[in-house]
Amino acid sequence: MKLSAVVPAYNEESAVGRCIESLLNQTRPFDEIIIVDNASTDSTAAVVSSYAARNPSIRLVSESVPGIYHARRAGFDAATGDVLARTDADSVVSPRWAEAIEAHFAGPRGSEYQALTGPGQFGESPPFDPLRKLESRSKLFEKGGEGLKLIGPNMVMSVNAWRDIRDDLIDDNAIFEDADVSLRLLETGHRIWFSPDVAIEQSPRQLRHSPWENRQYLLGGYRLARLRGDRKLLLLSLLDLPFRFVLYTIWWLTYRPWDPETSTWRPHRLFIRLDREHPLISDSRSA
Incomplete structure (x- = not known):
């Protein structure tokens, strides 16, 4: 079985190296690691090229049209593996990520569940993160x-x-x-399995911004339902919106006052303007 890792990257010069290191530091090596430079204007491509020069499994692919849709498609289309595993350039995968993926697809569940996911908890978290604790105690996570x-x-x-x-x-x-990918998988008869062994760590950088600052992003489910013309999904997405705003409010109140560099709480950070480390494309869209 050949495993391909795909990483879309847009202006991730400061983060992509850590992601690549985690993909290289696997108990079962990936057969290929494809990093998609999605029209970056910083030195993302140079950072990836330096890794590729030392590691023949790494391949740099360029996609000039901005957006995760185009970057994801370019990476998956370029991949030559039997199984395609995507993560983000600011995420870190667990050392057994590839091993757990192979175990799933080589085992009895592999033919029944052709899609796989797992925990994606946030890193740089404070000692008390109520949502993380609740999530980790669920039966699905166990x-x-x-x-x-x-x-x-x-x-x-x-x-x-x-x-x-x-x-x-x-x-x-x-x-x-x-969500769009998930819907299409289910509609085409491909079931999804959640495995606690297939774990990654996400960056919380966007959670340090208030729900109001993330409002255009939070409307993504509503836009998806509207574009698909799915009235049931549209209703569900509208009912889901208040929940998402509450969820992001809790995350904001948890991650914004916490300073991961000093491991201390700094409540005044809630009242200080924070420039985005990585702007959201959805911020330029109207509802």
Whole structure:
């Protein structure tokens, strides 16, 4: 079985190296690691090229059209593996990520569940993170089970599943693209398995901004439902919006006052303007 890791990267010169290191530091090496430079204006491509010069499994792919949809497609299309595993350039995968992915697809569940995901908890977290504690105590996180959704930084599927959904995905940077992928997988008969062994660590950098600052992003589910013309999904997305704003409020109140560099609480940070480390494309879109 050949495993391909795919990492879309836009202006990630400060983060992509850490991600690549985690992909190289695997108990079961990836057969290829594809980093997609998505029209970066910084030295992302140079950083990746320096790793590729020392590691023949790494390949740099360029995609000039900005947006995760285009970067994801370019990376998956360039991959030659039987299984495609995507993560984000600011994420860090666990050392057994590739091993756990191979175990799933080589085992009895592999043919029944052609898509796979797992925990994607946030790093740089304070000692008390109420949502992280609740999540980690759930039965799904303890034992695994059938899921309904992939998360973007922890998205794994067989190459056949990708080919089945590739041409029916929505090309729009303002939607929840991982939700779109998940819907198409389920609609084409591909079931999703959640495994606690397939774990990654996400960056909390966007959570340090208030729900109001993230409002255009939070409307991604509503936009997806509207573009798909799915009235049931539209209703569910509208009902889900208040929950998401509450969720992001809790995350903001948890991660914004916490200073990971000094490991101390600094409540005054809630009242200080914070420039985005990485702007959201959805911020330029209207509702």
